Amino acid sequence: MKYIPTIGIECHVQLCTKTKLFSEVDNDARGKEPNSCVSPVDYALPGMLPRLNGEAIRLAILAGRAMNCEINNNSRFDRKHYFYPDSPKGYQITQYYAPIIGSGYVELPSGTRIKIEHAHLEGDAGKLTHFDSYSLVDLNRVDTPLIEIVSMPDIHSAKDAHDYCKELWRLMRYAGVTYGDLYNGNMRFDVNTSVAPEDSKKLGTRTEVKNLNSFRSVERAVEYEIARQTKLLEAGEKVIQETRGWSDATGKTTGQRSKEEAKDYRYMPEPDLPPIHLTEEFVEAESSKLPMMPADYRTKFGGIIANDTMEVLLDYPELMFKLNEIDEKNVKSISNLFASVLLAEEKSAEYLNDLPSAKQLNDLAQMNEKKELSSTAAKEVFLRLFDPQMRGKDTRSIAKELGLIQENDLDALGAIVDTVLAKPETKKAQDDFRAGEEKVIGFLVGQVMKESHGKANPSAVQEILRKKLA
């Protein structure tokens, strides 16, 4: 019998607001002392009340729109209760009954659409580090704003699960709502997988693998679960509904024994925060700030940039934003420089934060187009555009300074060719060429290049030589 896998994914995205979701302390705790970005509100002193950060609402609207989702004009917060030291209030403030982001979809590069059930705003929890006989609590991450994106059980392969997570990652970064640093947990994925016989109308029993933080581990965990569950069903056994842990090292999921049965979070409307009412105008005004998304670039540059180059470049919103800034006729050559030169550089991550101006790139492309720069020279000038010493200068000055501009003036080139042909040491080569020995033309071009100190355009030189030796 054939089994069809069904996968649903919940994704937590940390929003890059300046301050936390419910207090005015710094939300960016990267590289900071533990418990240094904590206000009395986050610490849950008695009598402290949450104050909603409007920036988080704006980012949620952008995130929602990036996924083609409805934005709900009315939403509100709820409390989700549980006891653990990472939750100082004893509850998480989330949106259980009325989330801000409604249904929508994410389109994968393959064209497959994955439906979004909803997405909601909530505060993150703190972090515990466990030692032999004690644990340490760091509350810096408490109430960092998150959106939790809940997909429909719409995914049917490990590859699509991978592509969906990656596309979400791209969308969130294009929308500018997160730093998107997977290594540091800016985006985390919980994956629900089940398998059912092909002709079955009901979904199989699902398992949940929590807290995956790379696309590769999502793909591998799903592959493993599909195989494991299929094997169980084929052997006539049952899949147990449970949370399973994934290990990158072993490439396996293992059942996580939890002592308690199903948790009861005792959801309750958050009485300290009034409901959120967003006017149509506000939602529209905020939505209009959404830049072009990957799908838009695929449409716009589909005929210009090769598919595989496109999928590489799409991982870098900075590059796509830049390509969108330059003249369309230059997109092809600049996209090639981005893909083959910039991304190959060791310092590429650093370079991405400080790209050359659109004018610098347009000039570069045009100089290359007009053969003022050879392809090799263009690459060299391109890299020099990132050089702190050269940054402010225009492309032509840099090329000049480096002596990389090719001589295209036919009269000037003709004069140089004449000088070379007048030299006795080229006499034999000239005779050989006239006698039909094609390959010596290379030697003669080389001599002209040498005479021009490398500035001559070799193809133009060859043309002149052929005429003069005819």
Next chain:
Amino acid sequence: MKIADKKTTATELVKTALKKAKEYADYNIFTFIDEDGALKRAAEIDAAIARGEKVGKLAGVPYALKDNFLSPRGETTASAHILQGFKSPITATAVAKLEAEGAIMIGRTNLDAFAHGSSTENSYFGPTHNAVDFERVAGGSSGGSAVAVALDIVEFATGTDTGGSIRQPASFNGVYGLKPTYGCISRYGVVAMASSTDCIGFFSKTPEDMDLLMSIASGQDPKDMTTLPDYYSEAPRGSLSKLRIGVIKEFDNESVDADIRKALKEKCETLKKKGYEIVELEMPALKYALAAYYIIVPAEVASNLSRYDGVRYGFRSKESENLNDLYLNTRSEGFMPENKRRIMIGNFVLSSGFYDAYFLKAAKARTLIVQEYEKAFLKCDFILTPVSPNPAFKLGEKVNDPVAMYLEDLMSVSLNLAGVPGLAIPAGKTNSGLPVGLQLVGPRRSDKKLIEFSKELI
């Protein structure tokens, strides 16, 4: 309350207050007396006056602070064991506003732990005694504050009212007590009981003092998103003539103490003589108030008390083997029985499978109650009702009967569910000499007019 006439000094006022506080020590009014701090502050104010500097509207006025307001002065305990040792780095917005006007806190007052109760008998520090009859309860939960004002120790005291915790002790001790419109005064820095019904208010000896306190403490606070835009001082006074006063038919029955019913009738007669119209109201939805209240409030209580876990501050049970024990032991030892009762009820009504049947139903009943008040205020301007069905009861009389204790809140809780203001006013005494209080209820944002009108009932 002003001392600007220079007939006295802040130091004199504070010394007198401190002396009285000591004289009445056996009433168990205070959980903390800040003798040094209060005298130091008084000396500063006297020096400022001597230098001819402008001082605040409450300069040198001694007051008592209910012990659930956060302030760095003394421990903030909410009369709860679990908060023992907690010194707040934060000052509540209301406290900051009073002190900016020169009010001097002489001490923190006793309450039912976390304001759970109607008699101040649920305090970790023991009960406070009634100002008029030592054998009787002070009422609650703001019992200490009410008695401190009734015994004339201080000029005013702060309170919190979640279901009657200001109005009922005010009426049990014969002083004014105001529960303002929900959202009128910031809750920031006040130990939360039930967020959607908690109101900050005051005990005073006169309506004039109450008005002054409200003009100072009210107002929108960015730290409390549930506060209303400023309205108190801007509220149009409006004419007091031709006002219609409603009385609730359902509250006029045998279960209400005869002397209290008599007091209500007498006040109605007085008003009629002054030319006011008395309107009889039927408010059937109010019969759901107590049940709805004892679902919604425990739910919020259970949630708000989750933060007391012994991990970050306050009391922590010793020698727990693991995390779960730490939670269990700390909360078992740290909470009073009434706290636990409400935590259990609250978690029950929120638990999955019961939410719709209890919490959601109660929320719907609450909407009916809000609408009932809106309808009532189409027919009248204010409503006059008893605060509680009975005057102050004996200490220990209802401690072991929680339901009887909850029934004491019958007439006060609907205001909190509706968010409307209520002012408890002294209305004479029972035959046996116990204070009787009545409450004036107005529509939302009518606080100032309500206080103004109460002068007609003196």
